[in-house]
Each structure stands twice: as C-alpha cells, then as structure tokens.
Amino acid sequence: MRSLILAAGIVSLGQSALAETPVLSVLTYDSFVSEWGPGPAIEKAFEADCACDLQFVGAGDGAALLSRVRLEGAATEADVVLGLDTNLTAAAAATGLFAPHGQTPDLSLPVAWDDATFLPYDWGWFAFVHNRDFAAPASFEALAVSDARIVIQDPRSSTPGLGLLMWVKAAHGDRAGEVWAALADNIVTVTPGWSEAYGLFLEGEADMVLSYTTSPAYHLIAEEDDSKTAALFDEGHYMQVEVMGKLAGTDQPDLADRFLAFMLSDAAQEILPTTNWMYPAREPASGLPKGFETLIQPGTSLLLPAAEAEALRGAAIEEWRAALAR
Structure with missing residues (x-):
C-alpha cells in the first residue's frame, strides 16, 4: 500500500511540475519550423536554458503572419511573432498589438536600427537564383526583354513577394508599372510562399x-553543389530585414523578453546562416560559415523606410495586379 501511495505521489508531483512548465508560443512562417529550418535547433537550445516549453506555430509565409495577428487580435494565443520584415512593421505597429522590446542590442546590420517595437534577427538581399550555366539577365529591363522564365511569390501572402514589389519600386519609382507590364510574360506562375516557388525552380519549371543572394550557400554547404548562383542586378538589390516582436497581451512577458534576447545571442545567431540561409543580425564570434564568401555582393543596397514602404504597399500591389491581369 505504501508503495502505491508513494507511486501515486510521484505521479502527482510529476504532473504538477509539468502543469507549471511555462509555455512560450511563437508565431512564425512555415519554413522556419520545417525540419530543415532553424526552428528545431532554436527550440532545443532555448529550452536547455529556459525551463520552459517553446512552441513554434507555423502560419504560412511571412506576410500571412500579419493577417493572422490582425484576425485574432487581442485574443491571440501567440506571445511572440517572428518573421515580419520592414515592409510590414509600420502596419504591424499600427495594430497596437505589439509591446516595446526595451532592448539595446549590438547589431551587425548594414543599416542603422532604431525601431523600439521590433528587433531584427537576420537579413539578406533579394535576388533571382538560377543555374550557373544559365545566361542570366543583369537588370529588370534585360529580364523583361529576355525569354527567361521566372517564378515569383504573391506579395499579399509572402514577404519575398512584397519585397520584389518594393525592389522594383525603389529601383524604378514611377516607372514600376511599366516594368511589371514588361515582365508579365516572363512569369510562369505566382506562388503563395517562398517554399513552393523554390521547389518549382528546382524541378526545372523555371x-x-x-x-x-544567400540561397546558393545552401546548395554549396548542405549539398556540396556549386551549380546555383544569383544574378547581380545593375539597379542594386533590395534588402530584407526580418524581425520579431512581443505581443502586448502575452501572459509570459519575461519569457518573451528572454526569447528575444536569446535570438540575438551567439547560440542562435550561429544557427541561422546554415538553417534559414540568411545573414545574422549580429555576427557571432565564430564569424560566417565557410562558403558565404563565395556569394555575390550587390554594389547598391536598396531599402525603403518602414513608413514609406507601408504608404506605397497598396498602390504597388495594384500596379502588380493590373500588369499581370492584362
């Protein structure tokens, strides 16, 4: 009987400890939580120190995160959103659903950072990736008059898709609509997110x-395949800075703060280059992985301020839709 009572007590204690384990829910994009993405390694590393249960929730591609947060509003169960970028931060901040991060990290970005609500965790330049034996155009105008078949992502659901619109807008301004009209017949298809588009390219559909620009590093480092490269465009390349933010309604504010700080630690920043295949927001002491030195380096970096990107977003999407509908 004593053994049964003791066993019951042990089970009860175990269940109580499990019930008291804090849970941190991080809403992010699907490729981040995939088995080949950074999610599994980030989860393991953070849980080793936090005495918590870190749960990543995939919600499509990056731009879909904002739509979900808006839909759920203050009732959202997410504590942190990870995967928006500077083309969406103004709109995200305007929801009033995010809290200030209160941190002053030492960053390695090529641009100054002064956003009190969102923190960057990685960044990169958008580019068109192709097989090395393909004679790639070196500008949007050259692409438009070529026979090159391209796959792009929908700017309404995908941060790369929206980034492409901002790239054309930043490079060509009022002529963006003309550029899209000229590019329309090069576009094989428009996918909801990055994974679908890249898969079609790998299958030879485009x-x-x-x-x-960092995508070829995956093939080089993970597959020992140097057959992929990125086209260097004369106009320059638009930057993407991916960010994370704490929800104001979180019931785990301290744990959310710890996660934000962890994502900028060496432990996390060392994981991102060879799982998310982007540049780290704060270069770790170990430096960049071997192979990153082979990547193209744009001569001009383009990046619209967050407020300007938000002001242009609606019109840019309409220009794009009108050109592709012709």
Missing part, C-alpha cells in the same frame, strides 16, 4: 526564382 529558369530563375525570386529568392536571396
């Missing part, structure tokens, strides 16, 4: 895919 000559080029909208991705990042």
Whole structure:
C-alpha cells in the first residue's frame, strides 16, 4: 500500500511540475519550423536554458503572419511573432498589438536600427537564383526583354513577394508599372510562399526564382553543389530585414523578453546562416560559415523606410495586379 501511495505521489508531483512548465508560443512562417529550418535547433537550445516549453506555430509565409495577428487580435494565443520584415512593421505597429522590446542590442546590420517595437534577427538581399550555366539577365529591363522564365511569390501572402514589389519600386519609382507590364510574360506562375516557388525552380519549371543572394550557400554547404548562383542586378538589390516582436497581451512577458534576447545571442545567431540561409543580425564570434564568401555582393543596397514602404504597399500591389491581369 505504501508503495502505491508513494507511486501515486510521484505521479502527482510529476504532473504538477509539468502543469507549471511555462509555455512560450511563437508565431512564425512555415519554413522556419520545417525540419530543415532553424526552428528545431532554436527550440532545443532555448529550452536547455529556459525551463520552459517553446512552441513554434507555423502560419504560412511571412506576410500571412500579419493577417493572422490582425484576425485574432487581442485574443491571440501567440506571445511572440517572428518573421515580419520592414515592409510590414509600420502596419504591424499600427495594430497596437505589439509591446516595446526595451532592448539595446549590438547589431551587425548594414543599416542603422532604431525601431523600439521590433528587433531584427537576420537579413539578406533579394535576388533571382538560377543555374550557373544559365545566361542570366543583369537588370529588370534585360529580364523583361529576355525569354527567361521566372517564378515569383504573391506579395499579399509572402514577404519575398512584397519585397520584389518594393525592389522594383525603389529601383524604378514611377516607372514600376511599366516594368511589371514588361515582365508579365516572363512569369510562369505566382506562388503563395517562398517554399513552393523554390521547389518549382528546382524541378526545372523555371529558369530563375525570386529568392536571396544567400540561397546558393545552401546548395554549396548542405549539398556540396556549386551549380546555383544569383544574378547581380545593375539597379542594386533590395534588402530584407526580418524581425520579431512581443505581443502586448502575452501572459509570459519575461519569457518573451528572454526569447528575444536569446535570438540575438551567439547560440542562435550561429544557427541561422546554415538553417534559414540568411545573414545574422549580429555576427557571432565564430564569424560566417565557410562558403558565404563565395556569394555575390550587390554594389547598391536598396531599402525603403518602414513608413514609406507601408504608404506605397497598396498602390504597388495594384500596379502588380493590373500588369499581370492584362
């Protein structure tokens, strides 16, 4: 009987400890939580120190995160959103659903950072990736008059898709609509997110895919395949700075703060280059992985301020839709 009572007590204590384990819910994009993405390694590393249960929740591609947060509002169960970028931060801040991060990190970004609500965790340049033996155009205008078949992402659901619109807008201004009209017949298809587009490219359905200058590093480092490269465009390349933010309604504010700080630690920043295949927001002491030195380096970096990107977003999407509907 004593053994049964003791066993019951042990089970009860175990259940009580489990019930008291704090849970941190992080809303992010699907590729982040995939088995080949950074999610599993980030989860393992953070849980080793936090005495908590870190749960990543995938919600499509980056731009879909904002739509979900808006839909759920203050009732959202997420504590942190990870995967928006500077083209969406003004709109995200305007919801009033995010809290200030209160941190002053030492960053390695090529641009100054002064956003009190969102913190960057990685960054990269958008680019069209292609097979090295393909004679890639070196500008949007050259692409438009070529026979190159391209796959891009929908700017309404995908941060790379929206980034491409801002790239054309930043490079060509009022002529953006003309550029899209000229590019329309090069576009094989428009996918909801990055994963679908890149998969079609790898299957040979297109000559080029909208991705990042860092994407060839995946093939080189993970697959020992140097057959992929990115086209260097004369106009320059638009930057993406991916960010994370704490929800104001979180019931785990201290744990959320710890997670934000952890994502900028060496432990996390060392994981991102070879899982998310982007540049770290704060270069770790170990430096960048071997192979990153082979990547193209744009001569001009383009990045619209968050407020300007938000002001242009609606019109840019309409220009894009009108051109592709012709």
